[in-house]
Amino acid sequence: MLKIKKLDYSFYNREDVVQIAKELLGKILVTQFNGKRTSGRIVETEAYAGAVDRASHAYGNRRTARTEVMYDKAGSAYVYLCYGIHHLFNVVTNKKNVPHAILIRALEPLEGIEIMLKRTGKKKLDHTLTKGPGNVSKALGLYRDHTGCSLLKNEIFIGDDGYKIADADIVSTARIGVDYAGEDAKLLYRFIVKGNKNVSGKN
Numbered sequence: 558m559l560k561i562k563k564l565d566y567s568f569y570n571r572e573d574v575v576q577i578a579k580e581l582l583g584k585i586l587v588t589q590f591n592g593k594r595t596s597g598r599i600v601e602t603e604a605y606a607g608a609v610d611r612a613s614h615a616y617g618n619r620r621t622a623r624t625e626v627m628y629d630k631a632g633s634a635y636v637y638l639c640y641g642i643h644h645l646f647n648v649v650t651n652k653k654n655v656p657h658a659i660l661i662r663a664l665e666p667l668e669g670i671e672i673m674l675k676r677t678g679k680k681k682l683d684h685t686l687t688k689g690p691g692n693v694s695k696a697l698g699l700y701r702d703h704t705g706c707s708l709l710k711n712e713i714f715i716g717d718d719g720y721k722i723a724d725a726d727i728v729s730t731a732r733i734g735v736d737y738a739g740e741d742a743k744l745l746y747r748f749i750v751k752g753n754k755n756v757s758g759k760n
Contacts, residue, residue, distance in 0.1 A: 559596065559668060561585055561716030566709060569631035569650045574657040577650050578604035579729070579748045583722040584715050586646075586664060588697045593672050595697050597664025597687050598720065600753045603732045604746040605647075607656040612738035612746075615656035626705050627656035634706045634713055636699055643691030646699045648708065648715070662690045662733075662747070663755045664697075673697070689757040726751045733758045 564584065571577055579602070587596040605613040607627070614624045614637070626635045627649055635647040635658050651657040664687035666673060673679075673686055673696035687696050694700070699713070708714050729745040736742050749756045 558594070559585065559718055561587065561596075561718050563709070563714045563716045564632075566630075566632055569648065569708070570652060571631075572651055572655075574604045574606050574650050574659060575746055578602040578659045578746065579727060581648070581659060581661070581715065582727060582748055582750055583720050584717055585667065586661060586693075586697065586713075586715050587668075588699065588713050589711055590698050593669060593698070595669030595672050596667045597693070597697070598667055599661055599663075599715070600665050600750040601661075601663035601756045602748050603660040603662055604748075605658045605660065606746070607651075607658075610738070610744075611741040612732060612735035612744075613656065613658070615658075618656070624656065627658050628654050629705065632708045634699075634703050634708060636694065636701050636704045638701055639691070644694040644700050645690040646694045646697075646703075660690055661693055663688050663749075663753075663757050664693050665753065665755050666696070684754040688755050722750055 581599050581602050584599050607615045608618045615627045630653050631650050633649040647658040647660050677695050728749050728751045730747045732747045
């Protein structure tokens with residue numbers, strides 16, 4: 558089992574959601590459900606800057622049953638259903654009532670690969686297992702029921718094993734699938750590990 562130091566509240570409780578999204582690259586997302594542990598190294602993220610970001614579910618301080626968790630304390634999980642099919646896992650950041658969130662778009666599989674294969678119905682490991690946010694959630698067993706879960710506990714958390722990614726290997730781009738956001742669709746709020754085969758969209 559990997560030796561991972563769980564990220565603490567102070568990591569998530571910061572104002573700059575874009576910087577946090579960048580810093581999450583290289584960290585490890587872990588789930589432990591019913592004795593089944595799965596994990597993967599984060600290689601793609603997208604930042605959503607809340608009330609001022611037209612691409613955010615909370616743009617204009619919109620509050621609905623779905624978005625309410627975005628106003629909760631930092632380090633909470635926000636999992637929503639996209640197109641009625643894909644569950645997408647997000648990390649809530651910043652102080653309470655500031656609805657910042659970061660979408661985890663891709664992982665490099667590490668632990669529990671057989672479990673991930675079974676969950677996704679795949680026969681063998683390839684770069685598609687945890688490529689794209691829908692696959693991330695499916696492989697790690699994350700669903701809407703996990704919305705509101707604390708990432709400071711043991712079922713779902715993000716940790717650091719000391720792995721570092723050089724700044725030269727981090728690329729920022731516009732986010733994917735947010736054309737409706739007007740000028741905000743052009744913001745360079747997506748971060749990827751350059752050349753990583755697990756990254757979704759254009760690498």
